Amino acid sequence: MAELAQVVVDVPTMQTNQPYTYEVPPQLAHQLQVGMRVAVPFGNGHRQVQGFVVGFTDHADYQGELKPIGAVMDVQPVVNTELLKLSSWLADTTYSFWISCLYTMLPNMLKSKAERVVRLVDEVDEQTLFDLFDGKDECDLSQFQDDPTKMSQLLKLKREKRVVIDYRLTNRARAKTVTGITPLLTFEQLEDARTSLHPNAHAQSRLLSYLQSIVGKKVKQTTAEHVAQLKAGTFNQGAKKGWLKKVPIEVYRNPYEQPVDDDHLEAPLHLNRDQQAAVGRINQAVEDQSAQTFLLQGVTGSGKTEVYLQTIAKALAAGRTALMLVPEISLTPQIVNRVRRRFGSQVAVLHSGLSNGEQYDEWRRIERGQAKVVVGARSAVFAPLQNLGIIIMDEEHETSYKQDDAPRYHAREVAKWRSRYHQAPLILGSATPSLESRARALKGVYQLLRLPHRVNQQPLPPIKVVDMRPEIKRQGESNFSLPLLQALDLRLQRHEQSILMLNRRGFSSFMMCRDCGTVLKCPNCDISLTLHMDTRTMKCHYCGHEEPIPQVCPNCHSRHIRYYGTGTEKVEQELNRLLPQARIIRMDVDTTRRKGMHEKLLRQFGQQQADILLGTQMIAKGLDFPNVTLVGVLNADTGLGLPDFRASEHTFDLLSQVSGRAGRANKQGQVIIQTFNPDHYAIEDAQAHDYERFFRQEMNLRHQAGYPPYYYTVRLMASHPEEAAAARAMAHIRQELAAKLAPSTIVLGPTPRAIARMKRRYYYQIVIKYKKDPHLHSALQQILQETQAKGFKDVQVSIDPDPQYFM
DSSP states (O other), X not given: OOOXXXXXXXXXXXXXSSOEEEEOOGGGTTTOOTTXXXXXXXXXXXXXXXXXXXXXXXXXXXXSOOOBOOEEOOSSOSSOHHHHHHHXXXXXXXXXXXXXXHHHTSOHHHHSOEEEEEEEOSOOOHHHHHHHHTTSSEEEGGGTTTOHHHHHHHHHHHHTTSEEEEEEETTSOOOOEEEEEEEOSOHHHHHHHHHTSOTTOHHHHHHHHHHHHTTTOOEEHHHHHHHHTOOHHHHHHHHHTTSEEEEEEEOOXXXXXXXXXXXXXXXXXXXXXXXXXXXXXXXXXXXXXXXXXXXXXXOTTSOHHHHHHHHHHHHHHTTOXXXXXXXXXXXXXXXXXXXXXXXXXXXXXXXXTSOHHHHHHHHXXXXXXXXXXXXXXXXXXXXXXXXXXXXXXXXXXXXXXXXXXXXXXXXXXXXXXXHHHHTOOEEEEXXXXXXXXXXXXXXXXXXXXXXXXXXTOOOOOOEEEEEHHHXXXXXXXXXXXXXXXXXXXXXXXXXXXXXXXXXXXXXXXXXXXXXXXXXXXXSSSSSBOEEETTTTEEEOTTTXXXXXXXXXXXXXXXXXXXXXXXXXXXXXXXXXXXXXXOOEEEESTTTTOSTTHHHHHHHHHHTTSOSEEEESGGGSXXXXXXXXXXXXXXOTTTTTTSSOTTHHHHHHHHHHHHHTTSSOSSSOOEEEEEESOTTOHHHHHHHTTOHHHHHHHHHHHHHHHTOTTSSEEEEEEEEESSHHHHHHHHHHHHHHHHHHSOTTOEEEEEEEEEEEEETTEEEEEEEEXXXXXXXXXXXXXXXXXXXXXXXXXXXXXXXXXXXXXXX
């Protein structure tokens, strides 16, 4: 009986969310592996779609004639067994398509329509060389994927390690190669050539001696030139004489600006008593291969990173690998450099700031086992590391660990799954843990480890809160209070550095006509446009719509147009006027859009080429500059006014994090927070550096309102170009939920979303709050099935478990 494969096809609809059974052609029997991609016929026509082999079976439930697999697209699996299981779990728990979860785990080069090239890396017999490779070094896999006999030969060569496969995006990234050389003659033939040389041909003689030393090897030409002390022309002569051949040698793209010397790595730092206790507990779990979750709560500057590094070293010493997540790519340059200085070339980095080619090369280094430590942002949680020994999630409270679109996963939950799979400890680190994590630690679900003191023995910097209401009366509209300006001026005189944080980018928030009150809005979204002076445009930060700055009001044609609010650009202009001698680096989404700009700007600031670093939230976390003695928060209230139950928590976290950037070395730090709400408990508790008091107050409010961590939440969202259609769909879903869910489960809505229209679609939402509901999962799966049906024409429905906000 023919072998049968189960394939998840690349057709994202609910009816394809389970594997389809296909017949394996006899020539490929026992050669296909789980995790390989295949092309299969799908539907009534001759349409071929891509799919992943997820299993094999010896019987099919389908009664008709099974279709055969049309083509094999890989000679080795691109998804290993662990990630295949993880993708299935992810699809189920995030109410997503299995195919979407599989693609989420792969670098872009493996998602796109890639040309697949098979390259020879070892000798093959002449018949094979001409049959498969046309006498060349490589061939295009798509030539043979429909020919099972030739495909079988290639798979055999792959098992014998005679070929490797590269994925090349047409006209885009490809495996990077440099010119290499390899001798064409044997040692004796090269010796014969050397003895027949003219006595004055010293360079050619040296070349032949060098070629004798590398017989049977390939060497980069630049390396050969350096070692043999010869010029490129000599190697060209050698190629013409038939002594050597020029060959391409694959090299990995290097995403790092600074080289690392594996022979001179940094030694571990001395630990204080609290750090030693934490490292001891975690190392014991590494040794015991115990999937414990530790919550490492340490004040800013308490040496959490050193704890991470020493526990990674323990995992590596045990022959295992390590994964470290950071919340934003703006944090990766400093963290990555520190990890690389400790562990050298065995460190790989994965984040969206890399080019497709760099991502692909780092992924292959990990997948081939050449990188043992991975540092990266959210998606790095899927790094194909084998034998994980420890997983670290720094700044675990950060909302950027949650993916906004499908699959809507939280990296913390994925990290917990991988921790259980590998029996490896997970460290969640933060100065201000999320309420959910801290509540779990108090219940004993997580192990709580504390680092209550800064490693430099300095106290946390004093925080001065400036009430902006009298300041505005005293000096009119300004972003800078007198105390903050005086403190900045003092730092300039002392040649110390300052960090200023503003919770918004762009020049100003919105444009309004003073005659008729019209606010310039986005035509696609229910949101005002933001002024950007660098591009002289009005932009929507939600859909990307852009238009020129108007000279007259589009409604009443008045010229009395005024700009309200504040953005980073506007603050920079005001700062230049008030402190003309100050050198300012502005760091926001606009100035860091180009590749490598995060690293460049932070390096410039670290080298003291600027006095003030002005930026948005991206500068609040993880940065460590010894000469920074002042941190100013220009508008602490921005987040407090949002219709979001986590607004106070986010404000407290942000103020605590940014305060920790001051006084990290031996100089005393100071923090100044400007606010119109000096009596708000989030601001008062941040000023007192009192996480415990904030935790108690916020937990009390969450308990009264019935929000996490006292309840779990799910958000359902429906959108449609017509508002009535979105509302009708949600009303129908609400009725269905009411009939199926437990009486203790709370269903809120449907209501329009806070920003009701976005990208020309209207959004309605339902929020479900529950403690335990055995019917919820099946009810939501049922709704997902139904919303794919014809009755929901043009209505898009999404389900978001554990949403970070309800806006």
